[in-house]
Amino acid sequence: MAYEIKIEDKIRNIEILSRDGNYYQIAIDNKVYELDIIEVEQGVYSVLHENSSFNVELVENKGSKSYIVNTFFSSFEVDIIDAEAKYQLNRRRDDGDDGNVIVSPMPGKVVKVLFKEGDAVKAGQTVVVVSAMKMDSEYKVKQDRTIKRILVKEGDTVSGDQPMVILE
Amino acid sequence: MAYEIKIEDKIRNIEILSRDGNYYQIAIDNKVYELDIIEVEQGVYSVLHENSSFNVELVENKGSKSYIVNTFFSSFEVDIIDAEAKYQLNRRRDDGDDGNVIVSPMPGKVVKVLFKEGDAVKAGQTVVVVSAMKMDSEYKVKQDRTIKRILVKEGDTVSGDQPMVILE
Amino acid sequence: MIKKVLVANRGEIAIRVMRSCREMGIETVAVYSDVDRKSMHVRYADEAYHIGPAPSAESYLRMDRIIEAAKKSGADAIHPGYGFLSENATFSALCEKEGIIFIGPSPHAIETMGDKITARKTMIAAGVPVVPGTTEPVRDIKTALEVIRKIGLPVMIKASAGGGGKGMRLVKNEEDVVNAVSAARSEAKAAFGDDAVYIEKYISSPHHIEFQVLGDKHGNIIHLFERECSVQRRHQKVVEETPSPIMTPEVRAKMGEAAVAAARAVNYYGAGTIEFIVDDNLNYYFLEMNTRLQVEHPITERVVGVDLVKQQINIANGLPLSYKQEDLRQHGHAIEVRIYAEDPDNNFMPSPGLIKHITHPLGFGVRHDGYAYEGYEIPMYYDPMISKLIVWAETRREAIARLKRALFVYKITGVKTSIPYLRRILDVPAFIEGRYNTHFIEENQEYLQPKRTCSERAVDIAAITAFVDYINKLERLQPPATEKQLANNWKDFGRKRGVLRF
């Protein structure tokens, strides 16, 4: 069965043509690879391709279909696009939700909330300040917006990827 | 609920008197400990007792009720004796099976089987030779015995704790 | 003699100190905040005392609780590490009053060197070169203008009470002088409640070179040569090395003498560091003294062969120094890089979180000082430094090659780290040639950008491996196809139920 997979913002077709133990024949777009792929540590694979040795480290990103893949000094985001993911992708596109939420990209502590619900904010203004590891990060809006909801208050601890403010 | 626990071949009574998060009050025989016990890595616990810091490493031994416990340079076998274990213990005692089986204590390769089924062997004679890591280990009988069954043949790979020969 | 040391710190430095204590047969006591119960220093110590909530002000900076823990544990000495209370004269004095040995310098030395203007005056009196500028705080524009005319432009105007870049102004042109002085003064007033400023010659191509010193309580002071710390990002050191690639034996000898003179001026005992600013012509000026162990002390340990923490403890014990200046040599070259939990490709955003996996590079010439372990969650309350990687080799060139080799296999997953960024620094021509100053990072932004270094094949393999992992997981979740397999799976399940751990 063929799947779609997203890497470096490109969607590519991928299919396992055959498998024998840790030997795989896999097509990505129209290129066919013969590979020896074996999990050596939890989440770490050793891959041999035409005798070249690759160490590939997988870290789950957001759920089981989304990976951060580290190999050499490069890091890639890889998403497996199955039927469910396609549905989610379409739905999200309709909502256009992403631009309307200020999300904390890392765990930290909210040190300042500079507006309240209903306030109008100008492009470039800081809405929330989050502190982590002795460093303050300011979260700004890119365009003029109105604040719909504020989900955190000063002193709150936020986790990574937690929505903090919803914009109109 | 009180349990029995075996350590250093002594059976002791153990009971959790109270627990609050990682703070435990535990009685072992008649001694009561107040402890801060927290799992820090998989199978590794940090224990604080009256501010003394202990690192305790647990490795499963034979099944989930049997542990090898490492702390400092000492290693202990610890067995939790619940109802099932008690039953097993009694049954085994009746069978007296243990002395009748030559078991390989480590993974290795059978390089020599010196007798065949039905043979009589004299005390001190080697029955099987197993090789692992460039070293040969000889398995002997302690008394005069007769060989009932041989479960391995030369060239076989054996795992740890695998029965190799059954004696009469 | 000291028998038990409380380490009033956390992270890698707490463990660093405890390691030397253990080698000396000294017992160790850790203190920890709410979020540090699982931290390695608590696990490594013989004893551990809880001292308060996560914020430093409520735990690691609480002198009363630390002293209380020291008394309860019977510790006869406190090692402050770096940061936190390490340069706090009040704490040093408090320890003394409570009859606990403070493993560090006297309150007098901390105090004198802690105040920029007093330090500067003391240095001038001791004949240590300082950056040309004012010796007294300047409180009016007129004096400021006179001074600037005397020193010559460019100058730097700094808040007397300041730190962290606040109240600092660089003035290059005559017409900006009045505005800059006013602005610096009002900023200083706002930030520190004191509008005193001082004015210094601005060194346009500055190197940050520091000298390690050791002094005992008998008046003996030696230096352990220099450390080159010019690779800095926002005044934060990123890479340190010794010897400095721009140093000459003559200047080293002179600077070493100046460093010893600087320490002697405050009757210094303990380990300390004299920071100099050095221009391209190797003119050097006293910048400040750090009256504690530095983060980058391991490169000196490696090249000179001296365990600085043990020296600190011996000095605190009142022992005379066991080295004479002429016994000491630099052997080979050492480089340290600091690994931070931060995302270098996203504006160095801090990246606290759960460490999933660590692979340490090992082998010849590689030292690690760290505290993280697999399953440890790096808290968001403290410094983002996870570890320090120190390499040594016979030559600078070989040390860089070794560092590249080490960074290549150094993997920390779960949090973002500065490892890829550090790797890029090692490819910058100015670094390779050893011709860099504190503007290095700024001037080499282009080289330091993330680059696509991967082949098409590597990208394909990354995608394929993720896919294979996904498919394997799917298969494991799939219900088994046949009855027989089902039976086997139940057997497996039974087995697994009994054996939870792999």
Next chain:
Amino acid sequence: MIKKVLVANRGEIAIRVMRSCREMGIETVAVYSDVDRKSMHVRYADEAYHIGPAPSAESYLRMDRIIEAAKKSGADAIHPGYGFLSENATFSALCEKEGIIFIGPSPHAIETMGDKITARKTMIAAGVPVVPGTTEPVRDIKTALEVIRKIGLPVMIKASAGGGGKGMRLVKNEEDVVNAVSAARSEAKAAFGDDAVYIEKYISSPHHIEFQVLGDKHGNIIHLFERECSVQRRHQKVVEETPSPIMTPEVRAKMGEAAVAAARAVNYYGAGTIEFIVDDNLNYYFLEMNTRLQVEHPITERVVGVDLVKQQINIANGLPLSYKQEDLRQHGHAIEVRIYAEDPDNNFMPSPGLIKHITHPLGFGVRHDGYAYEGYEIPMYYDPMISKLIVWAETRREAIARLKRALFVYKITGVKTSIPYLRRILDVPAFIEGRYNTHFIEENQEYLQPKRTCSERAVDIAAITAFVDYINKLERLQPPATEKQLANNWKDFGRKRGVLRF
């Protein structure tokens, strides 16, 4: 110049060699047997070639397959590591014939030093002291008796073709001579098909001290001082250190000269080791030459500061040595211990198996050379050595303290290791005092027995922790108590189902 090296080995030494290659910008090729697909050397190398089934004779000793892999990969050189093909003159010659550089000595040197009697003759000719004894194989009793009368008892009778203790007989009393010679000859005949023996003076309190040498292809030969290797169990080295605690500068200089003379006698190039047997009065006798890198080479690297693998590669490239004898010094003290997968408390039974968890001691003066990782299964087919821990300090005393500190936190779970045994060695008075010979282990059995070092409290805490773990596991398996919890658990389950990894 060499651009790509095939490493014809596995385990820690394969990785050790590859590290230096990487630092030199040389590509690396691994070879592996069936059971080594997951081995670290395959993961560390740039390329990897499968060469056969698990038994060494069918893989790591298969010259044809290794040469084939070298050709397929385009490797221009082969590094043999130690063991396997490293002292095989045929392989060295085969490489030469196939136009591949063998990173090691000439077939002539390997051959000459590989045969005990030829080596002995060569040494006598070169003026290197050898243990008094026969120079020609002895094939009859009469000659044997004459020789023994000349040398004086005690003597050792050894099979000429032998090794591994086979055909060896110690004779202390006159009346045993005839029997011992006959027995040794027939044993030699049976084991090696050759009944030639040779007879040597037996040194009753022997120290095993070896000298590292380096020679280039231009006739330059230097030594890198000694390694003390007297701590041996069944002729297997367990602990090595440098400098030797019994060495004097005068004897060191003389032995160093003898080592260089020994190497020069076979026109030696590459890295090699001259093993000496030394008595309590520091009389030294040539024992044998190892024409390869030694397991214990890191202690020399640390104390002398030279990367021996890089030197091997430079020599193979035909470069002249970059050091002169007078450039070299010993700085401080280094000790290596070998960590084996074996159960020291159960007759050193090998303990292959799955590594569950490793904690590496880090910090100042600590080096690791290993190859195991968490989740790796140590195969049963090869040497049980998992890693080497090397410490350095200014003094021997401090090095022992550092080693204790390092071993204290070094944890490898899943397999039994020699770590507790090594720790006990460090507490034996004869070791602490540096007064030991090759009988050390035998003579100190009492100290080396497992001891109960734990307090009652520690035993209680061990039991309690296991119990708490068990109870927690039980709770996780228990069905939830209320409906609400049930609902939550299902939610959790759904979440976990999606995210299998922690």
